Amino acid sequence: xxxxxxxxxxxxxxxxxxxxxxxxxxxxxxxxxxxxxxxxxxxxxxxxxxxxxxxxxxxxxxxxxxxxxxxxxxxxxxxxxxxxxxxxxxxxxxxxxxxxxxxxxxxxxxxxxxxxxxxxxxxxxxxxxxxxxxxxxxxxxxxxxxxxxxxxxxxxxxxxxxxxxxxxxxxxxxxxxxxxxxxxxxxxxxxxxxxxxxxxxxxxxxxxxxxxxxxxxxxxxxxxxxxxxxxxxx
Ligand code: CA
Numbered sequence: 006x007x008x009x010x011x012x013x014x015x016x017x018x019x020x021x022x023x024x025x026x027x028x029x030x031x032x033x034x035x036x037x038x039x040x041x042x043x044x045x046x047x048x049x050x051x052x053x054x055x056x057x058x059x060x061x062x063x064x065x066x067x068x069x070x071x072x073x074x075x076x077x078x079x080x081x082x083x084x085x086x087x088x089x090x091x092x093x094x095x096x097x098x099x100x101x102x103x104x105x106x107x108x109x110x111x112x113x114x115x116x117x118x119x120x121x122x123x124x125x126x127x128x129x130x131x132x133x134x135x136x137x138x139x140x141x142x143x144x145x146x147x148x149x150x151x152x153x154x155x156x157x158x159x160x161x162x163x164x165x166x167x168x169x170x171x172x173x174x175x176x177x178x179x180x181x182x183x184x185x186x187x188x189x190x191x192x193x194x195x196x197x198x199x200x201x202x203x204x205x206x207x208x209x210x211x212x213x214x215x216x217x218x219x220x221x222x223x224x225x226x227x228x229x230x231x232x233x234x235x236x237x238x239x
Contacts, residue, residue, distance in 0.1 A: 014131055015039040017058040019049045019075075020093060021067050025116070029062060032120035038127075046070040053079075058088060060131060062123075065094040065105065073108055080109025082196050083172075089130045093118075145178045146238050148222050159220030170213045177226065177236035186233040210234060 016033055020026045021044045033040045041058070043049035045067055053061065061079075063072040072092060079085040092105040092113040105113045111130045114123055143150040147160045155171050157164040166174070176194045185193070187203040195201055214223040227235045 014059040015041075015056065016127070017049060017053055017056075017061045018042045019044075019046065019061065019067065019072060020064040021045060022064075025064075025093075028120065029123065032123060036124060044068075046072070046075045049075075053085065053088070057085070059134075060127060061088055061090045062127075063090050063092050063110070065092055065096065073105065076105070076110050077108040083193060084196050089134050091126055091130055143175070143178055145181065146222075146225075148178065148217075148220075148225075150175055150178060159217070159222055162220060164216060164220060166216050167212070169209055170216055173209055173213055174217075177234075181236045182239075184229045184232050184235045190234065 016038050018026055018029050018033075018040060020029065020042070023044075026042050026044070030040060030042055041052050041056070043052060047069055049061075052058075063076055065072045067075075076090050076092065079088060079090065086109070089111040090109065092110040093116060094102065094105060094113050095116045096102065102113055102115075111133075112126050114126050141152045143152065149158045150171070151157075152175065155166075155168060157166050157171065157174065172194050173190070176190070180193075187206045190206050191201060191203065210226060210228075214226055217223040217225070225236055225238055227237055229235050
């Protein structure tokens with residue numbers, strides 16, 4: 006990513022019009038944001054997957070895949086759905102703006118926009134996201150997960166957990182009392198584009214139980230015969 010003046014929030018710009026891209030880049034640089042630019046979804050995708058920016062400024066109309074379609078995809082993928090998106094749109098129609106929000110965009114800015122307006126939107130979205138993260142501690146019967154630091158404690162004691170086990174536990178703890186099949190867990194925890202055999206899920210479940218066993222929480226992960234798994238304390 007191109008460096009701004011400080012180590013700050015990292016913003017991805019996807020915009021095919023060079024003049025607008027430059028204006029945004031200049032605005033972000035002056036504010037000390039780090040940023041990267043791309044002129045298409047195709048060019049942006051590896052940067053987004055590898056660097057997980059803190060926010061994406063997404064032009065609606067792009068050559069190839071549209072910004073709207075890409076926003077929808079990002080929102081459907083567990084690996085990227087937490088990245089906030091601000092849609093840049095030349096569309097004036099209210100219905101279309103609502104459509105942008107419906108696909109998973111957090112906000113939109115209508116072209117032409119001033120750098121002041123853009124910065125205000127960026128700050129608002131990042132602030133909102135920061136508040137969600139700060140409140141993001143998840144607890145279930147003394148088992149506590151911190152989605153920011155990936156730390157887990159059980160009755161106050163630290164649990165030594167791998168990132169994959171963490172994601173699996175995070176999904177379970179936020180979706181208790183419901184049975185999920187192996188393929189549903191695959192989609193929800195690993196994402197649809199990852200190739201993993203379903204029985205690999207069983208391996209991760211076993212590991213997660215082993216991790217939780219010393220703290221007495223392994224029984225929360227219940228096998229539902231011939232269906233899948235459920236997280237429950239009952
Ligand atoms: Ca465009």
